[in-house]
Amino acid sequence: MKITLIKPRIGRKEDTFYIDEGRMEPLQLAVLAGMTPEEYEVNMFDDRFEDVDFDEKTDLVGITVETYTARRAYEIATEYRLRGVPVIMGGMHATLIPEEVSLYCDSIVTGDAGWVWHQVLDDFKTYGKLRKHYKSIVGAPQANKFMPNRDIYAHKKYLDVGLIQFGRGCKFACSFCAISSYFKKQQFSRDLDQVLEEIKSLKNRIIFFVDDNICADFEALKELCRTLIPLKIRWVSQGSMDMTKDPELMELLVKSGCMGNVIGFETINPKNARDLRKAPNFMRKDFSHYSKEVSTLRHFGLQTWAAFTLGYDHDTVDSILSTVDYAIEQKFCFAAFNILVPYPNTPMYKKLQEEGRLLYDGKWWLHPEYRFNHCTFMPKGMTPDQLTDVSFECKKRWNSWKSILTRYLDPKTHMRNLTKTAIYWAYNPVYSKENFSKQDMYFGVHNHYKPTGEFIHRNDEILLNPDLSNIQEITHHFKDFNFQDQKTYHYEEQNSAL
Numbered sequence: 376m377k378i379t380l381i382k383p384r385i386g387r388k389e390d391t392f393y394i395d396e397g398r399m400e401p402l403q404l405a406v407l408a409g410m411t412p413e414e415y416e417v418n419m420f421d422d423r424f425e426d427v428d429f430d431e432k433t434d435l436v437g438i439t440v441e442t443y444t445a446r447r448a449y450e451i452a453t454e455y456r457l458r459g460v461p462v463i464m465g466g467m468h469a470t471l472i473p474e475e476v477s478l479y480c481d482s483i484v485t486g487d488a489g490w491v492w493h494q495v496l497d498d499f500k501t502y503g504k505l506r507k508h509y510k511s512i513v514g515a516p517q518a519n520k521f522m523p524n525r526d527i528y529a530h531k532k533y534l535d536v537g538l539i540q541f542g543r544g545c546k547f548a549c550s551f552c553a554i555s556s557y558f559k560k561q562q563f564s565r566d567l568d569q570v571l572e573e574i575k576s577l578k579n580r581i582i583f584f585v586d587d588n589i590c591a592d593f594e595a596l597k598e599l600c601r602t603l604i605p606l607k608i609r610w611v612s613q614g615s616m617d618m619t620k621d622p623e624l625m626e627l628l629v630k631s632g633c634m635g636n637v638i639g640f641e642t643i644n645p646k647n648a649r650d651l652r653k654a655p656n657f658m659r660k661d662f663s664h665y666s667k668e669v670s671t672l673r674h675f676g677l678q679t680w681a682a683f684t685l686g687y688d689h690d691t692v693d694s695i696l697s698t699v700d701y702a703i704e705q706k707f708c709f710a711a712f713n714i715l716v717p718y719p720n721t722p723m724y725k726k727l728q729e730e731g732r733l734l735y736d737g738k739w740w741l742h743p744e745y746r747f748n749h750c751t752f753m754p755k756g757m758t759p760d761q762l763t764d765v766s767f768e769c770k771k772r773w774n775s776w777k778s779i780l781t782r783y784l785d786p787k788t789h790m791r792n793l794t795k796t797a798i799y800w801a802y803n804p805v806y807s808k809e810n811f812s813k814q815d816m817y818f819g820v821h822n823h824y825k826p827t828g829e830f831i832h833r834n835d836e837i838l839l840n841p842d843l844s845n846i847q848e849i850t851h852h853f854k855d856f857n858f859q860d861q862k863t864y865h866y867e868e869q870n871s872a873l
């Protein structure tokens with residue numbers, strides 16, 4: 376029996392064949408493959424840079440879905456279902472908004488797959504069918520002790536960065552973040568022995584802990600760092616700014632090989648930070664543009680990826696432009712200037728919805744006219760188009776050669792040693808190029824392209840019609856599906872197999 380796993384692309388630009396430049400290994404698919412017994416053949420397509428061969432024979436298709444890739448995921452699912460191949464979906468978007476996702480596939484998994492994947496496979500093997508909804512829990516990564524099967528990455532050219540999980544979730548409740556909705560403000564760490572074993576199996580030169588907030592639990596992170604020191608690896612992750620208040624933690628980060636972290640600065644206006652409930656950014660009473668925190672990060676030589684979000688209620692065009700000037704002055708290694716995005720079922724989404732401020736019928740991720748990095752709501756201090764334009768202007772200023780050269784001239788970070796210099800110069804051009812290639816991209820593929828032969832052209836009415844009666848007729852072997860149909864699988868009740 377063959378299972379095909381797919382990581383969808385976001386979309387495609389009109390005049391180019393969009394290829395994801397900063398492409399990293401899709402860890403969730405390797406985790407699924409790792410949990411799949413050897414009797415199943417597992418194949419993977421990374422739609423971000425290769426064509427999905429819809430005609431290659433397969434028995435079951437699994438697609439990972441984020442809000443950004445939902446439209447493309449539905450297109451891919453439709454193609455397979457028209458060929459009679461059942462499709463199961465999971466991931467962040469499937470968990471945030473299962474009622475939508477289940478309209479476009481045969482079955483969904485909500486939460487972490489670890490607790491239900493064996494059940495999915497058992498059902499499929501035994502009955503040739505799947506339940507509509509496998510409802511899992513969220514918790515520690517790979518808690519069932521499976522190792523990801525990274526063989527599925529073979530012959531695909533990924534960045535030389537090994538993705539691995541230490542923890543999942545975050546204890547903070549920032550109003551815009553999809554993570555707090557998925558993990559319900561909880562954070563879970565993994566058994567250190569398992570982490571160690573997995574790191575030893577990796578061949579990559581740099582490791583990326585894909586934790587949502589690696590310092591959500593300082594003591595757990597210190598333990599991890601102590602364990603990493605003898606391995607002499609180099610690693611990066613994502614963490615909240617409050618890490619800077621613990622000097623022991625900072626020491627250990629450096630000793631363990633941490634090169635830097637993605638840190639959510641979000642805004643340089645304290646009124647915005649309060650509105651969005653960004654607690655870790657409020658450690659100090661006298662808000663001084665994070666000067667103490669930034670100087671601590673520089674003191675330890677960490678190369679920070681500063682993440683900013685633009686379009687809060689107290690933002691104006693000028694205040695946004697001063698944000699990019701601030702980031703250049705601080706000489707951050709990398710930075711993101713993303714427009715605030717209301718993800719479904721987050722507090723931010725609900726607030727904007729109640730205030731009647733959502734654009735694109737409230738479902739920007741499905742709207743045929745929506746384009747990547749465009750504003751999806753009515754901002755208070757400017758028009759939506761102004762927000763779109765000024766955020767792109769930030770990206771342009773940040774990625775200009777003048778900015779790249781200015782930022783490099785920091786003896787405490789990028790010029791500190793050869794490795795840091797190499798990281799700076801190797802990745803700045805990659806991320807810069809990716810920024811521009813994604814800008815204005817439509818979501819999905821079919822709407823905006825004449826068929827070229829690479830994709831089977833289908834009528835959009837069928838493609839995005841929530842009433843999938845057409846498709847159900849074609850997937851006839853699912854028509855007489857009657858066992859426990861519509862029921863959810865509760866790990867708590869049926870725990871026996873793990």
Ligand code: B12
Binds near residue numbers: 397439463
């Ligand atoms: C690493 C990462 C990245 C990496 C990319 C990694 C890669 N492989 O390419 C980088 C830094 C490049 C990145 C980029 C972006 N990312 Co990102 N990223 C993450 C992060 C931190 C970890 C993802 C991960 O690998 N987790 C480990 C795996 C094992 O866990 P998992 O994905 O949750 O999978 C489990 C379950 O969800 C489920 N599952 C998942 N898929 C499937 C499929 C099936 C069939 C089944 C049964 C189960 C299942 O089972 C898995 C095992 O338990 C997540 C946060 C998160 N917690 O998800 C954000 C996250 C996914 N990213 C996000 C965003 C917004 C982006 C960007 C759009 C940012 C931007 N504006 O440019 C870009 C573009 C993404 C794209 N599609 O091109 C958002 C998505 C929000 C949403 N509602 O969808 C997240 C959730 C972060 C957040 N705080 O909101 N990202």
